Amino acid sequence: xxxxxxxxxxxxxxxxxxxxxxxxxxxxxxxxxxxxxxxxxxxxxxxxxxxxxxxxxxxxxxxxxxxxxxxxxxxxxxxxxxxxxxxxxxxxxxxxxxxxxxxxxxxxxxxxxxxxxxxxxxxxxxxxxxxxxxxxxxxxxxxxxxxxxxxxxxxxxxxxxxxxxxxxxxxxxxxxxxxxxxxxxxxxxxxxxxxxxxxxxxxxxxxxxxxxxxxxxxxxxxxxxxxxxxxxxxxxxxxxxxxxxxxxxxxxxxxxxxxxxxxxxxxxxxxxxxxxxxxxxxxxxxxxxxxxxxxxxxxxxxxxxxxxxxxxxxxxxxxxxxxxxxxxxxxxxxxxxxxxxxxxxxxxxxxxxxxxxxxxxxxxxxxxxxxxxxxxxxxxxx
Ligand SMILES: [Zn+2]
Numbered sequence: 001x002x003x004x005x006x007x008x009x010x011x012x013x014x015x016x017x018x019x020x021x022x023x024x025x026x027x028x029x030x031x032x033x034x035x036x037x038x039x040x041x042x043x044x045x046x047x048x049x050x051x052x053x054x055x056x057x058x059x060x061x062x063x064x065x066x067x068x069x070x071x072x073x074x075x076x077x078x079x080x081x082x083x084x085x086x087x088x089x090x091x092x093x094x095x096x097x098x099x100x101x102x103x104x105x106x107x108x109x110x111x112x113x114x115x116x117x118x119x120x121x122x123x124x125x126x127x128x129x130x131x132x133x134x135x136x137x138x139x140x141x142x143x144x145x146x147x148x149x150x151x152x153x154x155x156x157x158x159x160x161x162x163x164x165x166x167x168x169x170x171x172x173x174x175x176x177x178x179x180x181x182x183x184x185x186x187x188x189x190x191x192x193x194x195x196x197x198x199x200x201x202x203x204x205x206x207x208x209x210x211x212x213x214x215x216x217x218x219x220x221x222x223x224x225x226x227x228x229x230x231x232x233x234x235x236x237x238x239x240x241x242x243x244x245x246x247x248x249x250x251x252x253x254x255x256x257x258x259x260x261x262x263x264x265x266x267x268x269x270x271x272x273x274x275x276x277x278x279x280x281x282x283x284x285x286x287x288x289x290x291x292x293x294x295x296x297x298x299x300x301x302x303x304x305x306x307x308x309x310x311x312x313x314x315x316x317x318x319x320x321x322x323x324x325x326x327x328x329x330x331x332x333x334x335x336x337x338x339x340x341x342x343x344x345x346x347x348x349x350x351x352x353x354x355x356x357x358x359x360x361x362x363x364x365x366x367x368x369x370x371x372x373x374x375x376x377x378x379x380x381x382x
Pocket of ligand 1: 005006008009022024027
């Protein structure tokens, strides 16, 4: 397990490509701050918007929102800077938090119409259980819903342009062919968000497809009829999470009132879902050896706001990699599992090569709280 020489991302991150010891997200960051002609990209964006901009009598773009700082920034910018008439669409996460609800209301207070697509809880529970036990991702249905619901609304409301936020492959690493791609479509969704499990596969797990309509992507014919196209705002303007945060906060948007969520470094990301902050990120940690705090600190390094050594010290001060017990009882009662089943499932997804094991029994070493012992931690490089 290697760590990038510029940030603290390990080589175990899926889709990550290292060159000369540097991850592709750090190489993207150099291009972002040095090579890309952002003025030209903005002109390009204006010409895209010009094709769709209406007279205000109907919506002319869809903004998928979670109520987070980035999606609130997107909506405000598209309306106030670019003169568009956005319709915001949110997919209700597994379990919406209070601050998540507050920030969705904040968006409405800012003058945006919001469509909230909410799954039925009965089959959502089943999907969450499949995600947790079979795919190692408790928020698997949420990832699908987030990317499907806005497309469904675009078709239903006849609003072809869907504007997403950052291009995650460019900002955080991924295949080169996707890094400079301004578009998000069904193939992107299937490649990056579905853990290799299509929503139709759950029929084999005993879920009735008629019960999960909110998760079904519109047909190619429907998409073609409306001409739905999705673009990343982050392809056309230089993405800056701190700028997004500052704009939203200056208008009343709220951070997490309890400080950083479990396993995180900051208190202003992934606030909307009870499970995505703690358990989802913990499952990433046991599979790949890093969690949300690492992601957040890498962003700080690449933005030039923190040195690598400062990030390593800050990472050590977080609770990344600790079992996120806070909402576990809620989660287990929701999906109908007990604590033994919970622990056995986590163990089955743990990458045994990156955590300490007992020499004689080969069992994973754990402390009294059930926390694993990491074998690897980023260190200063000469
Ligand atoms: Zn890096």
